[in-house]
Amino acid sequence: MLKLYSFGPGANSLKPMLTLFEKFMLGTGFTVHQLDPRKFEHHADWFKAINPRGQVPALDDGGLIITESTVICEYLEDAHPTSVKLRPASHYDVAQMRCWTKWVDEYFCWCVSTIGWHRHVSTMVRNLSDTEFEDAVARIPIFEQKVKWRRAREGFPQDLLDEEMRKIAFSVRKLDDHLADNEWLAGGVYSLADICNYSVAGSMHLGFSELVNTEDTPHLVRWIGQIAARPAVVEMFARVPREF
Amino acid sequence: MLKLYSFGPGANSLKPMLTLFEKFMLGTGFTVHQLDPRKFEHHADWFKAINPRGQVPALDDGGLIITESTVICEYLEDAHPTSVKLRPASHYDVAQMRCWTKWVDEYFCWCVSTIGWHRHVSTMVRNLSDTEFEDAVARIPIFEQKVKWRRAREGFPQDLLDEEMRKIAFSVRKLDDHLADNEWLAGGVYSLADICNYSVAGSMHLGFSELVNTEDTPHLVRWIGQIAARPAVVEMFARVPREF
Numbered sequence: 001m002l003k004l005y006s007f008g009p010g011a012n013s014l015k016p017m018l019t020l021f022e023k024f025m026l027g028t029g030f031t032v033h034q035l036d037p038r039k040f041e042h043h044a045d046w047f048k049a050i051n052p053r054g055q056v057p058a059l060d061d062g063g064l065i066i067t068e069s070t071v072i073c074e075y076l077e078d079a080h081p082t083s084v085k086l087r088p089a090s091h092y093d094v095a096q097m098r099c100w101t102k103w104v105d106e107y108f109c110w111c112v113s114t115i116g117w118h119r120h121v122s123t124m125v126r127n128l129s130d131t132e133f134e135d136a137v138a139r140i141p142i143f144e145q146k147v148k149w150r151r152a153r154e155g156f157p158q159d160l161l162d163e164e165m166r167k168i169a170f171s172v173r174k175l176d177d178h179l180a181d182n183e184w185l186a187g188g189v190y191s192l193a194d195i196c197n198y199s200v201a202g203s204m205h206l207g208f209s210e211l212v213n214t215e216d217t218p219h220l221v222r223w224i225g226q227i228a229a230r231p232a233v234v235e236m237f238a239r240v241p242r243e244f
Numbered sequence: 245m246l247k248l249y250s251f252g253p254g255a256n257s258l259k260p261m262l263t264l265f266e267k268f269m270l271g272t273g274f275t276v277h278q279l280d281p282r283k284f285e286h287h288a289d290w291f292k293a294i295n296p297r298g299q300v301p302a303l304d305d306g307g308l309i310i311t312e313s314t315v316i317c318e319y320l321e322d323a324h325p326t327s328v329k330l331r332p333a334s335h336y337d338v339a340q341m342r343c344w345t346k347w348v349d350e351y352f353c354w355c356v357s358t359i360g361w362h363r364h365v366s367t368m369v370r371n372l373s374d375t376e377f378e379d380a381v382a383r384i385p386i387f388e389q390k391v392k393w394r395r396a397r398e399g400f401p402q403d404l405l406d407e408e409m410r411k412i413a414f415s416v417r418k419l420d421d422h423l424a425d426n427e428w429l430a431g432g433v434y435s436l437a438d439i440c441n442y443s444v445a446g447s448m449h450l451g452f453s454e455l456v457n458t459e460d461t462p463h464l465v466r467w468i469g470q471i472a473a474r475p476a477v478v479e480m481f482a483r484v485p486r487e488f
Contacts, residue, residue, distance in 0.1 A: 064336045071342045079335035091323035092308045098315045106350055143414070170387070 002030035002080070003060040005050065007037050008242040011113065012069040014199035016057050017240060019073045019192070021232040023082045026239055037243060038124060043139040054141045069199075070101050073192045086195065088187025097186035100193035109200050111167035117152050118161060119207075125153045172211045172220060175201060179219035183226075190230070198227045246274035246324070247304040249294065251281050252487040253480060255357065256313040258443035260301050261484060263317045263436070265476040267326045270483055281487060282368060287383040298385045313443075314345050317436045330439065332431025341430040344437035353444050355411035361396050362405060363451075369397045416455045416464060419445060423463035427470075434474070442471045 004020060007013040020030050035041040035056055043054045051058040051067050059066040059075070066075050077087050087094050125133060133153060140146050151157075175197065178185065185193035204212040205221055214221050227233055248264060251257040264274050279285040279300055287298045295302040295311050303310040303319070310319050321331050331338050369377060377397060384390045395401075419441065422429065429437035448456040449465055458465050471477055 061336075066336065066339045068343050068346060071339050071346065074342060075335060075339040078338060091319060092305075092310065094322060095310045095315050095319040098318060099312050102312060102315065102349065105346065 002076075004030060004032050005047065005058040005060070006032055006034055006056050007042075008034065009236060009240050010203075010242065011109065011116070011199060012055075013057050014202070015069040015192075015196050016059060016072040016076065017236055018195045018199065018233065019076050019086060021236040022084050022086060022195075022230075023076060023080065026235075029080075032240060034240070040136050040139065043136070043141070048141060052141060054139075054145075070105055070192075070196060073101075073195065077192070086190070086192050088189050088191055090187065093187030093191075097191045097193040100185050101196040104196045104200055107167065108171045108197070111164040111171065112200050112204075114156060114160065114164045115168065116207075117148065118156050121149075122152045122155065125149060128153075168208065169211055172201070172204065172208070172217055175223075176217040176220040179223045184223075190227075194223075194227060198224065202227065245306075246320075248274060248276050249291065249302040249304070250276055250278055250300050251286075252278065253484050254447075254486070255353065255360070255443060256299075257301050258446070259313040259436075259440050260303060260316040260320065261480055262439045262443065262477065263320050263330060265480040266328050266330060266439075266474075267320060267324065270479075273324075276484060278484070284380050284383065287380070287385075292385060296385060298383075298389075314349055314436075314440060317345075317439065321436070330434070330436050332433050332435055334431065337431030337433075337435075341435050341437040344429050345440045348440045348444055351411065352415045352441070355408040355415065356444050356448075358400060358404065358408045359412065360451075361392065362400050365393075366396045366399065369393060372397075412452065413455055416445075416448065416452070416461055419467075420461040420464040423467045428467075434471075438467075438471060442468070446471065 002020070002024075004016055006017060009017050017032070020026075024030050026032070035047065041047060042056050048054050050060070050065055053067065055067065057067075057069050057072060059072045061075075061079065066072050073086070077085075088097060125136075128136065133149075137146050137149055140149065175185075182188070184190050185197060201212070201220065202224055205224060211217070212220055212224075246264070246268075248260055250261060253261050261276070264270075268274050270276070279291065285291060286295075286300050292298050294304070294309055297311065299311065301311075301313050301316060303316045305319075305323065310316050317330070321329075332341055369380075372380065377393075381390050381393055384393065419429075426432070428434050429441060445456070445464065446468055449468060455461070456464055456468075
């Protein structure tokens with residue numbers, strides 16, 4: 001049985017969650033161990049024994065631990081093939097899919113993440129006392145994550161927030177332009193390219209409605225709706241609770 | 245016949261070059277069209293018609309264009325299997341390989357790249373007149389690359405250079421620690437994990453000898469030597485000229 005260590009259905013945690021729900025039935029093919037980010041469970045010793053980087057998602061496949069959300073998605077396709085194929089058929093189209101998943105990991109997820117931290121995590125970490133905060137930071141294994149937590153508590157500099165918003169606007173334009181001529185992102189089929197991008201963009205018509213709306217980005221909004229209506233996606237949101 | 249558009253054997257261009265030389269003989273399995281970065285050939289219209297992002301490497305496979313160095317390497321394994329396997333046999337080990345290639349693309353290559361630009365590209369772009377420089381920048385399709393060129397000409401801020409050197413020291417330590425217990429990076433075999441990391445780390449015993457040397461990082465130096473001695477690697481460096 002596969003076991004996914006995960007936050008609720010958003011961002012990097014959403015990628016393998018969507019992949020698993022497309023491929024299997026919850027409870028038969030896999031289980032989810034949901035960690036609570038508000039309790040910093042991902043930095044607890046028991047979880048760092050599973051993933052020393054203290055990051056979700058992580059997949060336990062019979063004792064083998066696979067980390068990194070995009071790597072987990074490809075692993076599920078490699079190691080657990082089902083009738084549902086989440087990579088396109090041709091090698092060329094798989095390469096295009098990987099350009100899209102790579103772009104999420106190297107560019108798109110970071111700008112959206114900073115704004116998400118600015119809006120949500122900042123409040124959470126400001127509510128901690130100095131001692132609670134320093135204890136929490138001391139348990140984070142990744143240097144850059146410690147820095148990000150401190151920035152979230154102090155407040156991100158306005159020029160950084162402006163630059164991230166510029167990148168988000170560029171990203172949204174790029175997606176809409178591509179989806180104007182394509183039903184799905186790669187190879188004409190629903191694939192990991194869509195799953196990984198939806199994990200970042202899927203609720204931007206709510207959180208970034210000034211950028212993602214039926215007037216400015218009709219194709220992106222259409223694509224978000226198509227994915228949200230998939231039976232596996234409906235089932236996932238019904239079964240896996242959100243944190244916030 | 246496969247055709248690789250590439251700079252000389254270094255950084256991202258080196259990844260598919262090493263992959264191709266391991267898999268095929270130059271001139272029978274593939275050809276190389278080497279672009280001259282000093283002439284900004286990658287930003288010329290003829291090349292942007294091939295890759296609109298104006299970046300090498302790019303692979304032409306019978307008219308299909310594949311971009312992004314790591315994606316090209318995986319594509320070559322998918323679409324052009326030979327007796328040489330550059331991915332480990334087990335799905336778990338392939339996932340570990342992908343964690344390493346992803347780490348290069350998201351972290352390791354960037355810090356080394358900034359220092360490389362500081363040392364080499366800065367001089368090149370400072371030798372241009374203002375008009376030549378602005379003409380060159382105007383031909384770059386990627387916003388962030390335009391910014392990087394301007395920074396290279398003005399000089400990178402010292403705090404950025406210091407931070408990049410911190411990341412390089414961390415990266416080198418991470419590689420040496422892993423290679424202390426492992427002959428190769430993933431799955432006990434030479435794989436794309438080694439190729440992609442070597443493409444960044446392969447000459448660090450020369451350019452960063454204060455960090456990469458037989459005393460501080462003996463395992464990393466041993467691994468660099470192993471790769472440099474491979475017949476395909478020797479052949480590649482003998483056949484493909486360096487620019488600098």
